[in-house]
Amino acid sequence: MVEDDASIVQRALDAAALPATVDPIALEYAMGVLVQGWADFAGSTVDEDTSMLLDCIGPHFAGAFNGDDHDPALEAACKAIVTSLHAAQQERARQTASVILPTLPKRADAPVEQAVVVGVAPSSSATKPSDPVDAAVQPDTRADKEHGDEDDNEEGNSDNSSSETEEAAASHASHTDAFALEADPEPDLEEMAHAACMTRGRFPPGESRDVNLSNLVLAQGPRDLLVNATLKLFYNHRYGLVGRNGVGKSTLMKRIAMYKIAGFPKHLRTFYVSAEAPGSAKTALEFVLAADSERAALLREEAGLTRAESGQESNPERLVEIYARLQEIDADSATQRALVILNGLGFDDVKLALPTSQLSGGWRMRLSLACALFLHPDILLLDEPEAHLDAAGQHWLQNFLSEYSGCVVVVSHSAPFLTAVTTDILHFHHRKLDHYPCDYPAFVQAREDKQKKQIHLQTDLDRRRQQLTESMRKMEAKAAGNARDQKRLQQVASRKKKLNRMGFEKTADGRKFNSQLHGIREGAINANTGGWKGGKRSAASTVLYDEPSIRFQFEAATAIGAPDTALIQLQNVGFGFATAEASSTAAAATTPKLLFSKVTLEIFASTRLALLGLNGQGKSTLLKLIGGLLEPVQGQIVRHRQACIMHFNQHHVDQLNLDQSPVQHLFGLWLAHRDATRANTMGLSGSTTPQERQMLFEHEEQNIRRQLGHFGIGSPTAYQRIATLSGGQRTRVALACLTFLASPHVLLLDEVTNCLDIESIESLQNALQKFQGAVVLVSHHGPFVDAVCTDLRVVERGRLSKLDGVSAVQYMADLDDS
Incomplete structure (x- = not known):
């Protein structure tokens, strides 16, 4: 067992x-x-x-x-x-000898092999899997585990299985249960847009705009996310949904958007924003306007009827209905409203003229957000909306949401953003939703006070139980000396019942406990919250402690030379992309319009540098130049030949194999690196057999688990499919991958705090403060920048200038004011 x-x-x-x-x-x-x-x-x-x-x-x-x-x-x-x-x-x-062996990409000439599960002999009757990853996982359902013994006895197999095999099977089931979790699909943008606009202005009479659900249960496969929770969403309130990475915040919002919450009112229009808009030939403005499918359909029908009117085949009654509906949905101002939103989110004339297929993933994320704001649903669900916005864009969004007429639920790990936007906080923790009718700073204090009060109540309850137990022990001792002392024995029995009933004197909402109204007292042994122990009920502590803080760890490479040895030098560097117009002539193509020029910079092991500025000024491009992903068109960049440079951006998260677990993914990286090294240094090549992969995995698994543990990915998360992980967990897996095969001298981090929860951001900044190497980062998270960096530079109007005497927080606040 x-x-x-x-x-x-x-x-x-x-x-x-x-x-x-x-x-x-x-x-x-x-x-x-x-x-x-x-x-x-x-x-x-x-x-x-x-x-x-x-x-x-x-x-x-x-x-x-x-x-x-x-x-x-x-x-x-x-x-x-x-x-x-x-x-x-x-x-x-x-x-757990039966850990799932990572399935690796195969060479085109390699034969298809049966996937091997480490520690479990392959079945001779097994069929060849069509999907090696899925075939390697044979999860036992809960019903299988509960009734498996009965089936084995009927077939006579239980006598032939050893206790070690049973333990391995039980342990294997825990990993395969984790791996078998399925991620919720992303709600379809077009379907949400269509549903949001078709019922606009047609609110059913007598229906409420509020949501009040009790006994809510939310599960992801065998994993319970919420149990008997209460969800209350009131019109014209703005909720911050907070909680640690991976508790189920995004899953809850997806289920709401797709009306997959039992009892959720379907007359309310919802819209969820997390995925980027698809690329197409449409411009940003055309895409946003097309999201209002009802307006587009009415305009097409109106145009058709108008043309028919010239042919004496008009339908005046229908035209009147169309004009009335267009007026009702304010169709005439649609273009102006869409432009206001797009401009506020940072779309300039150049971006507005481009087809959406030429926009980056970050800009298409903004496009999804623009569609949601344009359609103005009853319940607006936003998942990390500030992640792809600069300081000016965040400030505009804060003002827009503050005046939003409707309900807003936003997942954000930015305390300043939550403080500026929210009126209420929903705390998602321990499979519960706690509602705090206050802004974020007040929530932090109220939550701390609540935990202190709960500790005091639990301590007092434990003390009273101990006193009663001690008095019972003394009475039993006295009664043991006199077998005829029935009165004392009856008192002991009565006190045992009292001990089991003993709990808090008041309910969670401060009302005096009434057994007829409230049933079993909270904290009572009769509630059996601690489970059966020795054939008796038990009471678990009512105090819900915070999860242990995640502690990130970056291991720096061996120092190169003296402390004043430059690792990277930029000398009068300029860079620009060739535009479509410039590429029309050979001469113009050789001299593209420069994004920035005359950038001179030195990076040492002690460097703590942040690149600040508005979006589009070239911060990420400069980071790519420093890391060698791009080459300058002017000047030169000299990198120390021994320097190991690691570059993190959102691309690394996007490149994770969603069908693998973190353990599988890191093993795949390690094995590919091993094969490449053997081929380059020893001239060895050829595919690795399943048996060899099994032995290699057993040898490397502990190192892989340790690396994932350095970034807060423990069991069973390490064995779940990456597709089922939250955005913050995926970021942590990507960071683990980045530093797994080599220790860096220089860390280049582009918006690394995106999707990380507040506790993870604090752990990351502590790890970077201790890192014995250079750090260069791009971030719109002012407090994080100030905690990590001592050298602030602004990329603006084609120049890189030093920012003296001003913190990153103050600089971003000044951008907001301007």
Whole structure:
């Protein structure tokens, strides 16, 4: 049997031999944190995980260790806990010998082979899979696991299977369950647009514009995302949906947009924005106007009837209806409204003239956002809308949403954006939705106060239980000496019932508890929230602790030369793209219009540089020049021949294989690198057999898990399909891939905070502060820039200028004001 998490954590705490003076509340906090994510403290080396655990629980335990949260004795206790967790992880890995082997791209001349599952003998009767990735995964359903023993007994197979095989099968099921999760499809943009405009202005009489759903259940395959949750959305409120990466925020919004939430009112028009608009020959303005399919259809019909009128075959009654509807939907102002929105999102005359097929993914994301704002649905669902906007675009969107008549639900990990936009916060955590009728700063304080209150209530409840249990023990001892003392035995039995009923005196909304109205008290043993233990019910703690903080880690390469050795030098660099007009003549094509010129820059190991400026000024282009992805048309760039330069941008996230798990993807990178190295240095080539891949995977799996753990990707997330991961989790996988095969001297990061939650951004900035190498980044996240960079440069009007005496936050605020 696979040991449960609570038992693993309890054994680890016992191994630490903590002193009796440890605060019980601190001990309960540590227990709660570890039970919810103990594997996160067993994914790297013992010393690294000990340091992370010490940072997490050290301040809470300091009172028992001379007030020092880094006392050697406390550090030794944390090391004992981590050592025990590592042993538990290794035991699970042993039981999980059947980890899914990554399926790799095959050479064109390689024969099709049966996918191999490590630790499980391939079936002789297995058929050749049409999809090796899917064929390698044979997930057991919950019903299969519950009734499998009965089936085995009927077939007489159970006598022939060993306990080791059963453990491996149970462990394999946990990984295949994770891998079998399916991602929700993206809502179709055209379908949403059509539904949003066809019912516009035709609100059913007597229906409410509010949403009030209780006992909401949301699941993704076998994984529960929400259980008995409450969802309330009120008209003219703007909600910030917050929570850690991967809890299910985007899934919830997709289900709302596609009306796949039980009981969700279908008379409300919804529109969800996360995917980029498809490219076509239409311009941005034409695309936005075409999103109003009703307006387009009415105009076509009106044109046809008008032409027919000249032929004496008109339909005046229908024309009157068309004109009335066009007036009702304000069709005459459509072009002006669309232009206002597009201009606000940064579309200038050049961008407006281009066909959408020539726009980058970021600009097509803005186009999707423009369609949503143009159609003005009852419930506007926005997923990271500020991610592709510069400071000016974000400021415009904040003002637009602040005046929006309707309901807005926005997922954002930018505290300033949430503060500027939201009136309410929905906190998605522990399979619950908590509603806070306040803005983001007030939510942060209210949430902290709520947790402190819950800890106080739980501590008081534990104390009362302990007192009652002690009095029962004494009464039982006295009754044992006198078998005829029935009265005392009856008192003991009565107090046992009282102990099981004992819970909080008030309900969550502050009302006095009434058993007839509210049933079982919260926190009571009778609720059995802790599950059956020794044949008896138990009560779990009611305190919902935060998940352990993710700690990013970048391992720098060995230093090159002295600290003043330049790693990269830009000398009077200029760059520009050849335009369509310029390419018409050979002479013009050789001298493209420069995006910027005369850029001189030196990058050392200690460099902490940020490139700021409005979109379109050339920040990302300059970063590509520094990294060698583009070549300058003027000047020269000298890079140290030993310098390892790593460049991160959204392209790396887009290149992840969505059909593989993170473990599979990193193994594929490692194997491709190994084969290329062998071919280049030893002249060896040829395909790798399934058996060889199996042995290589067993050898490298721990290193892969450790690398993913450096970026907060633990089990079971490491074994889920990447398609099922959130945007923030995919970004973390991409960062893990970027630094897996080599340690960098220079990190070039282009909008790396996109999709990362607030806690992950804080962890990333801490890791970059500790990184022993150069950092050059492009970001519109002012606080992040100020925390990481000491050298701020502005790319503006073809020049790179130094920004002195002004923080990134202040610079972006000044852009907003201008």
